[in-house]
Amino acid sequence: MSISIIGNWKSNGSLDLNKVWVKDFLNSINSSAIQDTAVCPPFIYLEQMIDLTSDIDLSIGSQDIDSSNGARTGSISVDACKDIGCTISIIGHSERRALFHESNLEIRDKLIAAHANNMQVILCIGETKEHHLSGTTNDFLQNQITESLANLELSDRFMIAYEPVWAIGTGDTPQSSEINAIHKFIKDIVQSSSKNNFTPNVIYGGSVSSKNAEVLFNEEHIDGALIGGASLNGKEFAQIANIYKDRGI
Numbered sequence: 327m328s329i330s331i332i333g334n335w336k337s338n339g340s341l342d343l344n345k346v347w348v349k350d351f352l353n354s355i356n357s358s359a360i361q362d363t364a365v366c367p368p369f370i371y372l373e374q375m376i377d378l379t380s381d382i383d384l385s386i387g388s389q390d391i392d393s394s395n396g397a398r399t400g401s402i403s404v405d406a407c408k409d410i411g412c413t414i415s416i417i418g419h420s421e422r423r424a425l426f427h428e429s430n431l432e433i434r435d436k437l438i439a440a441h442a443n444n445m446q447v448i449l450c451i452g453e454t455k456e457h458h459l460s461g462t463t464n465d466f467l468q469n470q471i472t473e474s475l476a477n478l479e480l481s482d483r484f485m486i487a488y489e490p491v492w493a494i495g496t497g498d499t500p501q502s503s504e505i506n507a508i509h510k511f512i513k514d515i516v517q518s519s520s521k522n523n524f525t526p527n528v529i530y531g532g533s534v535s536s537k538n539a540e541v542l543f544n545e546e547h548i549d550g551a552l553i554g555g556a557s558l559n560g561k562e563f564a565q566i567a568n569i570y571k572d573r574g575i
C-alpha cells in the first residue's frame with residue numbers, strides 16, 4: 327500500500343468548503359505526490375469528495391466503519407462505504423475510544439470486517455499524557471496492539487498510526503527520534519503478535535504541519551503522517567504531502 331499522508335477532517339467540512347479544499351489542494355500538490363495521499367471527510371461528504379476528486383489519484387476514506395450491518399441503527403457498514411467508492415478507513419482513533427468508548431476488542435472486530443472486505447485500514451494507537459509521564463508508554467501500546475491484533479492475519483492493506491493522545495491538537499509533540507524509536511517498537515510487537523509475522527508501515531499523528539514534517543519524515547521508521555487540523559486547509563495538506571515525497575530517505 328503506497329498511501330502515507332492521510333487527512334482526518336474529523337467533524338469538519340461543508341459542501342462549499344470542500345470545493346474550496348479540492349481547488350487549493352490541486353493548486354499546490356506536486357502530481358507525483360498525489361498517489362501517496364488520502365483524505366477522510368465525515369461520512370456525509372464521502373460521496374461529494376469522491377465525485378470532486380474522480381479525475382485525480384487522491385483516495386477518499388472514512389473515519390470509522392462498523393464491524394457488521396443490519397439492525398445497528400445509526401452505524402455505517404464496510405459494505406456501504408465500499409459501495410460508494412471509499413477504499414480506506416481509519417479505525418480506533420483516540421477520539422472514538424475516549425468519546426464513544428470503543429474497546430480494543432470492538433476495534434479488533436472492525437479490523438476483521440475490513441480485512442474480509444479488502445478495505446485498507448489505519449489502526450490508531452497512542453498513550454495518554456498519564457502513561458507518557460509515568461514512563462509506561464510501551465506497555466500501554468503493547469496492550470493495545472495485542473488485544474486488537476493477536477493472531478490476526480495482516481496484509482499490506484493494514485497500517486498503524488501512532489498518535490500520542492497528548493500530542494493531538496496541542497502543538498506539543500515528542501522529539502522525532504523518540505517517535506522513531508516507538509515506531510520501531512510498534513513494528514516489532516505487531517510482527518511478533520500477528521499470525522503471519524507481518525511488519526506494518528507506521529505513520530505518525532499529533533500536531534503534524536508543514537513546519538515539522540521534514541524533520542519527522544527524515545526518520546527511518548516514520549512512514550508518513552495522519553493529519554488532523556493541518557489537513558483542513560488543502561494547500562497546507564498538499565505541502566505536507568510534497569515534503570513527504572521529497573524526503574531524504
Ligand code: PGA
Nearest residue numbers: 494495532533553554555
Ligand atoms: P492533529 O490531529 O493533527 O490536529 O493533532 C491528528 C489526529 O487526531 O489524527
